[in-house]
Amino acid sequence: MTDLGSIFSLALSLVISGDQQLYSIIVLSLRVTLTAVLLGCLVGIPLGAALATYRFPGRGAAIAVLNAFMGLPPVVVGLAVYLMLSRSGPFGVLGLLYTPTAMIIAQAILVTPLIAALSRQSLADLHTEYDDLFRSLRLRPSDKIRALIWEGRYGLSTAALAGFGRAIAEVGAVIIVGGNIEHVTRVMTTAIALETSKGDLALALALGLILVTIAIAVNAAVLSLNRTARRLAYA
Amino acid sequence: MLERVAATTAQNGSAPIDAKSGRPPMFPIATRGMTLRDRGRVLLDRVSLTLDQGTRTVIMGPNGAGKSLTLRAIHGLIRPDEGDITWAGRPTDADVLSRQAMVFQKPMLLRRSARANIEFVLRSAGRTTSNQLVDGILARARLIHVAASPARLLSGGEQQRLAIARALALEPDLLFLDEPCANLDPASTLAVEDMIERARTAGAKIVLVTHDIGQARRIADDVVFMSSGRVLEHSAAAAFFDKPKSSAAEAYLAGRLYIDPAASSR
Amino acid sequence: MIQFRKALAIAAVIALSALSTPxxxxxxxxxxxxxxxxxxxxxxxxxxxxxxxxxxxxxxxxxxxxxxxxxxxxxxxxxxxxxxxxxxxxxxxxxxxxxxxxxxxxNDFVLVGPESDPAKVAGSKDIVAALKSIAEAKAPFASRGDDSGTHKAELDHWKPTGIDVKSASGEWYRSTGSGMGPTLNTAAGMSAYALTDRATWLSFKNRGPLKIVVEGDKRLFNxxxxxxxxxxxxxxxxxxxxxxxxxxxxxxxxxxxxxxxxxxxxxxxxxxxxxx
Incomplete structure (x- = not known):
């Protein structure tokens, strides 16, 4: 029942049959995760760039905390966001619990430290490379950070992909704040968790296979775009 | 660090205004007793120099002499532990910092087109940029044909010419060059020297660090010779190449290995 | 820098539109x-x-x-x-x-267990006696352990046996701390006994060696x-x-x-x- 061949063909038949529910789950997964990664980049990349660029007291501690937060357990983040968004929590009035927005918030919190830490690592080398030039040009701090981010755009796309990988694969946070409500907040990972707990391991694995395929496709797309841009443009 | 230098010395409204440029004079530049240490090692040892307007000063000396550090200290990239720098008598301020540019041994080009590299400096200095202006800058560097090419895919000579064009885009009154031809072939070296010459005719003070004695002879009006962090002599070019005062300089010009007795005893 | 601003603006627009999608x-x-x-x-x-x-x-x-x-x-x-x-x-x-x-x-709860039935409880209609036999045989038992309704019911049935399952936890008594499905998956994997509601059991697909061993006790009412x-x-x-x-x-x-x-x-x- 659960041999690889039959799982593969089950996954294939699910995709080919054009199952409406499957497609809406895939679309929601991508929408939630891509938005979360985008938000994570908007915050994480400038944060990483600032940490790569400036020396200030407590910087070492900030980097250590950031690196530790790369491994934040999704359930802990989910729980914290749940307590914030719960009707009894400080942001309860917004009524965001059990909505895709809540899932986006949780995943954004999950991936921001990862993206920031990886951005810092990749921009630190670039900062060493360009520090003399930028100081010679008397760049303002904000210009320095923007220039550094643009110079590091290829390396930063890898950081964004790492964030995507973490978010698309996690179940602990979205199942708590989303509630895994059918047609509303059910995404690939929560659907897999559900099928697993129904004991339908073949279906769960087939969904897992589809999820992995999507993740590979997204990675391949970004990396090949990256390579083309790099070759055509600015080495 | 740089910001601190500028902030503490920004107020100097009483300096006389140069009639031509509309800005206060910045020459001569004088360093007094400039000393830099790193973990007990003396990297710059009481460097006192006077750099006059309009001349091409070449700094020479063996590796580790402190040539680049001297350049970087005057340019405001590092802060010496002791000593001071004055510009026509006034301390370093935002005005003098904005009127100088530096070309490094590595071109340090941005990962964008040649044109975008020029536009970047113009914009970051708050200048308006136009295609015409940038075309002119690229044409003078004989780079107009590669304007749209990725800067970091240009040849070594083209890259260094672009780096110089980028430094000259802001029309500095003072141009530092730190071994700009170290990795270039003879033809590219001459092209770079040609650009340096045009910058000088446009009125820029040139301060060049080089190991190339032939280049020093072609360019220098005056020569500073350094060894082990100290200035051993500062002479007119003709006098220096004819008969250097120190035995270290003599050995250096003759291509002999010279061990500084003072350095080994320290 | 223009490209950078453009990229930033596009990113912000996408983020906002995605967030505000009803x-x-x-x-x-x-x-x-x-x-x-x-x-x-x-x-x-x-x-x-x-x-x-x-x-x-x-x-x-x-x-x-x-x-x-x-x-x-x-x-x-x-x-x-x-x-x-x-x-x-x-x-x-x-x-x-x-x-x-x-x-x-x-509906009702049922006790499921491996076909081999090491505690010899199959066919019994007495849940308390069955649990006692399981404890005596030290046969593996998978518990929800998650404060769920089924977990509360299971603990209620242990009470009259006088057996302290807490002290056996980690030995033959395995507290999975998870939902009914995952607990049944665990039980199937380790050939353990488990208490489940009949609805979940009937719709559960990964039964492995498990089958119903005790049912029909009035106390299993749910x-x-x-x-x-x-x-x-x-x-x-x-x-x-x-x-x-x-x-x-x-x-x-x-x-x-x-x-x-x-x-x-x-x-x-x-x-x-x-x-x-």
């Missing part, structure tokens, strides 16, 4: 905190379309353990709670978190109750729509809908709302 146009919905057994057996999938067709109200099910469902209700994160742990439900109402408890339906979350405590509760659902499910139509839900010709839940 979840769904229809705002007429309620959130029901319920249990995995009702959701995973497919009961809701069977009956909710009938309710929606009649009232236009969407019912969003958050399926968790009874303990967590009640906790979420206490916090106001839901309009209705439908669970199966009578004592806890009565406390929920007594503490003012729920308005009124109404019984909806029942009653479900429904409560409206108290709007006086949480003004955001959609009291009208929530009460409409409660009235429907405990009324004739809802009760018939529950009765009509079958898996493999077997009825999973037995409606027993008062006065129907």
């Amino acid at each position: 979840v769904e146009a229809n705002d007429k919905y309620i959130v029901v905190q319920s249990t995995t057994s009702t959701e995973q057996s497919g009961l809701f999938k069977h009956i909710l379309p009938m309710f929606k067709a009649k009232t236009g109200i969407d019912v969003r099910i958050v399926a968790v353990g009874t303990g967590q469902a009640l906790k979420n209700g206490e916090r106001g994160d839901g309009d209705v709670v439908l669970v199966h742990a009578k004592a806890a439900e009565e406390k929920f109402v007594a503490d003012g978190f729920g308005v009124k408890r109404t019984e909806v339906m029942y 009653q479900y109750g429904i409560m409206l979350v108290n709007p006086a405590k949480h003004p955001t509760v959609k009291a009208t729509e929530g009460q409409a659902f409660i009235d429907w499910i405990t009324g004739v139509e809802g009760q018939n809908a529950i009765r009509s839900f079958q898996i493999g010709g077997e009825q999973l839940f037995f409606p027993n709302a008062p006065g129907v």
